[in-house]
Amino acid sequence: MFKRQLFVAFFASMTSVFASAQTAVMEVNTKKAGAPIQNTMYGLFFEDINYAADGGLYGELVKNRSFEFPQHFMGWQTFGKVALKDDGPFERCPHYVRLSNPGHTDRRTGLVNEGFFGIGVQKGETYRFTVWARSPKGTAQIIVQLIDPSTMGERQEFVGAQLKVMNDKWARYEVLLKSPVTMNKAALRIYLSGRNTIDLEHVSLFPVNTFKNRENGMRRDLAQALADQHPGVLRFPGGCIVEGVDLATRYQWKNTIGPVENRPLNENRWEYTFPHRFYPDYFQSYGLGFFEFFQLSEDIGAEPLPVLNVGMACQFQNRNNPKAHVPVDELKPYIDDCLDLIEFANGDTTTVWGKKRAEMGHPAPFNMKYLGVGNEQWDTLYFERLEPFVKAIRAKYPEIKLIGTSGPDSEGKKFDIGWKAMKQQKVDLVDEHFYRPESWFLNSGLRYENYDRKGPKVFAGEYACHGKGKKWNHYETSLYEAAFMTDLERNADVVHMTAYAPLLAHVDGWQWRPDLIWFDNTRMFKTVSYYVQQMYSTHKGTHVLPLTMDGKPVAGQEGQNGLFASAVTDKAKGEVIVKVINTSKQEQPIQLNLQGMKGDLQASTLTLSHSGMDDENTLDQPEKIVPVKGVAKCETGKKGGVLADKLPAMSFRIYVIGHSRQ
Numbered sequence: 001m002f003k004r005q006l007f008v009a010f011f012a013s014m015t016s017v018f019a020s021a022q023t024a025v026m027e028v029n030t031k032k033a034g035a036p037i038q039n040t041m042y043g044l045f046f047e048d049i050n051y052a053a054d055g056g057l058y059g060e061l062v063k064n065r066s067f068e069f070p071q072h073f074m075g076w077q078t079f080g081k082v083a084l085k086d087d088g089p090f091e092r093c094p095h096y097v098r099l100s101n102p103g104h105t106d107r108r109t110g111l112v113n114e115g116f117f118g119i120g121v122q123k124g125e126t127y128r129f130t131v132w133a134r135s136p137k138g139t140a141q142i143i144v145q146l147i148d149p150s151t152m153g154e155r156q157e158f159v160g161a162q163l164k165v166m167n168d169k170w171a172r173y174e175v176l177l178k179s180p181v182t183m184n185k186a187a188l189r190i191y192l193s194g195r196n197t198i199d200l201e202h203v204s205l206f207p208v209n210t211f212k213n214r215e216n217g218m219r220r221d222l223a224q225a226l227a228d229q230h231p232g233v234l235r236f237p238g239g240c241i242v243e244g245v246d247l248a249t250r251y252q253w254k255n256t257i258g259p260v261e262n263r264p265l266n267e268n269r270w271e272y273t274f275p276h277r278f279y280p281d282y283f284q285s286y287g288l289g290f291f292e293f294f295q296l297s298e299d300i301g302a303e304p305l306p307v308l309n310v311g312m313a314c315q316f317q318n319r320n321n322p323k324a325h326v327p328v329d330e331l332k333p334y335i336d337d338c339l340d341l342i343e344f345a346n347g348d349t350t351t352v353w354g355k356k357r358a359e360m361g362h363p364a365p366f367n368m369k370y371l372g373v374g375n376e377q378w379d380t381l382y383f384e385r386l387e388p389f390v391k392a393i394r395a396k397y398p399e400i401k402l403i404g405t406s407g408p409d410s411e412g413k414k415f416d417i418g419w420k421a422m423k424q425q426k427v428d429l430v431d432e433h434f435y436r437p438e439s440w441f442l443n444s445g446l447r448y449e450n451y452d453r454k455g456p457k458v459f460a461g462e463y464a465c466h467g468k469g470k471k472w473n474h475y476e477t478s479l480y481e482a483a484f485m486t487d488l489e490r491n492a493d494v495v496h497m498t499a500y501a502p503l504l505a506h507v508d509g510w511q512w513r514p515d516l517i518w519f520d521n522t523r524m525f526k527t528v529s530y531y532v533q534q535m536y537s538t539h540k541g542t543h544v545l546p547l548t549m550d551g552k553p554v555a556g557q558e559g560q561n562g563l564f565a566s567a568v569t570d571k572a573k574g575e576v577i578v579k580v581i582n583t584s585k586q587e588q589p590i591q592l593n594l595q596g597m598k599g600d601l602q603a604s605t606l607t608l609s610h611s612g613m614d615d616e617n618t619l620d621q622p623e624k625i626v627p628v629k630g631v632a633k634c635e636t637g638k639k640g641g642v643l644a645d646k647l648p649a650m651s652f653r654i655y656v657i658g659h660s661r662q
Contacts, residue, residue: 022589023589023590023591024561024588024590024591025590026549026578026590026591026593027546027548027549027593027595028567028578028593028594028595029596030569030595030596030597030640030641031595033544033569033571034492034545035493035543035544036543037489037492037541037543037568038492038497040232040303040496040497041232041488041489041492041540042229042232042499042536042537042540043231043233043234043302043305044229044233044234044302044499044500044503045235045239045499045500045501045503046234046238046293046503047236047237047239047240047241047502047503048237048239048284049241049270049505049511049512050505050506050513050515051117051279051282051504051505051509052502052506053284053287053288054283054284054288055115055116055506055509056116056219056504056519057222057226057288057504058218058285058287058288058292059207059210059211059216059217059218059219060205061115061120061127061188061207062115062119062188062203062205063113063114063115063116063281064076064281064283065202065285066090066093066201066202066203066261067096068093068264069265069283072084074280074281076111076112077111077112077114078110079108079109079112080100080108080109081100081102082098082100082109082110082111083097083098084096084097084098085097085098088170088201089132090202090259090261091262092255092262092263093201093202093263093264095201096132096200096201097111097201098200099142099190099197099199099200100192101192101196101197102192108191108192109192110190110191111189111190111203112149112187112188112190113203114149114187115185115186115187115188115521116506116509116521117508117509118185118521119146119183119185119186119205120184120186120521121182121186121522122179122207122522123179123180123181123182124178125178125179125207125208126176126178126179126207126208127176127178127179127205127206128174128205128215129144129161129163129174129176129177129188129204129205130172130173130174130202130204130206131200131201131203132170132171132172132201132202132261133165133170133171134169134170134198135165135167135168135196135197136197136199137168137196137197138167138168139164139165140164140192140196141162141163141164141165141192141194141196142162142191142192142193142200143161143162143163143190143193144161144162144175145157145159145190145191146159146160146183146187147188148183148187149185149187157189158179158180158183159178159179160177161177162175162193163175165198170201176208188205190203201261202260202261207219207220210223211224211296211299212299216287216292218288218292218296222517225517225526225530226296226503227299227301229300229530230301230537231300231301231537232302232537233302233303233304233499234296234300234303234304234305235306235307235372235461235499236290236293236305237290237293239307239462239502240269240270240314241268241269241270242309242375243269243313243314243315243375243377244269245267245313245317247311247313247324247326249266250309251309252266252337253289253290253306253308254337254340256286256288256290256291257289257290257356258356258360260287263286265284265285265286266283266284266286267284268284269314270511270512271283277511279511282509290341291357291362294345295362303369303370304345304366304368304370305371305403305497306345307372307374308334308372308373309334309337309374310377310382310386311326311330311331311334311385312324312325312326312377312381312382315381315382316408322381325385328384328388331385331388331389335389335393338371338392338393339392339393339397341353341371342393342396344356344357345357345368346368349363369399369401370400370402370403370428371393371402371403372404372405373386373389373390373393373403373404375431376405376433377407378407378408378409379407379414379417379418382405386404386421387425390402390425390426390427401429402427402428402429403428403429403459404418404421404422404425404431404456405418405422405433406418406419406422406430407433408433410432410434410440415432418430419455422456423452423455423456426456427456428456429456429458429459429496429497430456430458430459431459431461431462432458432459432463433463433501434462435462436465436466437465438465438467438477440465441477441480441481441484442480442483442556442562442583443556445483445484445553445564446553446557447484447487448494449490449553451491451494452494453493457497458494458496459496459497459498459499460488460495460497460498462499462500463481463498463499463500463501464481464500464502465477465480465514471513471514473514473515473518473616474613474614474616475528475610475614475615475625475650476650477529478529478532478608479528479532479581479583479650479651479652481529481532482535482536482579482652483556483564483581483583483652485532485536485579486564486566487555489540489544489566489568490547490553490555492544493544501516502516503516504516504517505517505519506519507619508520514527514529515527516529516533517530518619525617525618525621525622526617527617528608528610528616528617528625531625531626531627532652535579535606535608535652535654539568539577539606539654540568541570541575541577542568542569542571543569544568545568545569547565547566547567547578556583561586562582562583563580563581563583563584563588563590563647564581565578565580565581566579574658575656575658576594576656577655577656577657578592578654578655579653579654579655580652580653580654581651581652582648582650582652583650584649584650585649586649587646587648589644589646590645590646591645592641592644592655592657593637593641593642594634594641594642594643594657595639595640596639597640597641598636599659600636600659601634601635601641601657601659601660602631602657602658602659602660603631603632603634603656603657604629604630604631604656605629605630605631605632605645605654605655606630606654606656607628607648607651607652607653608625608628608651608652609628609652609653610625611650613650632645632655
């Protein structure tokens with residue numbers, strides 16, 4: 001009896017070992033190209049949260065540069081005889097400062113700007129200081145310095161220059177400062193030099209070395225990180241800031257174009273949303289405005305996707321106040337904003353708004369194809385307001401693809417009602433949002449299989465995996481995002497756009513996490529989620545290929561041991577690309593049967609693998625977890641290529657299989 005029990009126990013253990021080591025065989029039909037994959041499939045979502053614009057992507061280093069904050073000297077320290085005036089040269093930004101003689105040769109008058117959590121400068125880089133200035137009593141002079149406010153040494157200043165103002169007429173002046181040091185938290189100091197009074201407005205400091213070297217440009221390293229995603233679409237400017245806490249603080253695109261000196265300040269709705277992450281100095285200068293967003297889209301090769309207000313303030317923050325929204329019969333100005341934006345983006349230079357675009361330096365149209373109306377709104381309040389927008393835009397611009405929203409939920413009654421309404425209004429795409437825990441992502445591998453193929457297409461416009469009790473960008477949640485994305489790719493006939501969110505976060509000023517890219521004033525790092533998104537976007541192929549295991553999609557189903565997989569072909573390159581994610585805690589042998597793919601084959605790999613599930617990249621270790629290139633052996637069998645491999649536990653691997661070019 002004892003021997004029999006021992007044998008049974010031994011047999012059971014060996015069966016378990018055999019089962020855990022059993023090869024997962026996946027069939028890929030390389031000759032049956034399915035749905036085309038849209039160029040917009042993998043994109044970017046930008047919202048000014050976490051100091052993503054001012055203090056982030058936008059290259060301006062001076063906070064409150066036009067003294068228009070409600071507390072006009074917020075961000076500034078004044079000393080000596082400094083006065084605030086409000087009759088300046090710019091109608092929508094009228095405030096400026098007057099620096100006057102302090103009355104004694106040993107006294108000083110001037111200003112110090114703290115920047116956004118400091119001013120970041122790099123050794124050897126040149127910075128452009130500009131200011132609008134005048135001297136009411138003839139020639140006057142200021143000294144412009146970059147200083148180390150925390151220094152214990154002999155000198156605070158590490159670079160400076162003199163700037164002379166010639167007369168009493170407002171004019172723009174410029175000096176260049178080359179930094180001899182790298183400093184994350186420098187400050188800008190301005191001294192009055194001499195006795196004559198001087199007036200200063202729109203005090204600005206930019207790196208000369210911006211992205212594409214534009215004067216009102218983007219911070220180079222952050223913009224390059226966006227470009228390196230090879231995004232198909234860039235959605236802007238949000239997000240909840242499209243709505244505002246109230247309609248007075250909604251994002252208004254017409255306020256964001258024209259000369260930057262005359263763009264009015266706007267309160268950022270993320271300023272005080274979270275009391276535990278409160279930033280009373282969080283405003284929008286609109287220096288990064290709609291023209292710059294269109295230009296950035298063009299620079300990084302993405303389709304521009306603006307989202308405009310539908311006549312509603314933030315529905316969540318006004319859920320008990322329906323009067324916070326515009327009555328349906330008073331929506332015309334909001335509808336006109338949509339029509340005028342299309343003309344601004346696409347109209348020729350003889351049109352009112354096309355001419356304004358040309359005057360800003362872009363005579364050619366931006367060729368905008370998509371427009372979102374409303375952000376994450378729901379139910380009748382939204383549906384009844386959206387309808388007149390759809391009718392008006394369809395009537396004048398039938399070629400524009402309109403994007404509505406299914407609301408904030410990923411499923412349930414509110415979500416179903418939203419989809420029904422979007423179908424009734426015949427929008428082109430429906431924007432779905434899902435910030436969900438690990439279990440949701442692991443259990444949603446077949447989310448889109450049963451979607452209506454004849455209805456609107458899907459824009460998975462905001463999503464991220466939130467770890468339970470670990471709401472940061474750790475490795476494990478990024479892997480589950482990769483697993484879920486196989487379903488997006490497998491259903492490319494219905495899913496036309498996707499975007500992780502949020503995009504950017506300042507390490508000293510965030511309100512929300514996880515985020516795709518983190519930065520301070522001189523450094524940045526790409527999260528593991530960034531690399532997951534990039535692995536997909538740079539290997540998206542042109543058409544979906546059928547991939548099954550035991551006749552079923554590989555989507556973490558029962559009996560699939562936590563495996564997720566999808567396959568595409570790139571017809572232009574003649575390659576087959578297979579993505580496989582192992583979400584189990586064991587290494588798994590796999591076999592890819594590439595049906596119909598014969599000849600001399602070669603396979604390269606790109607693998608994301610790491611043992612520490614809670615680990616993440618950081619400013620000090622920006623490449624702690626990155627994809628690694630490799631090769632895999634691929635042989636030719638009777639029916640096609642055969643690739644056998646061992647997939648590490650908790651890993652994501654891409655196989656790129658093509659014909660040998662030897």
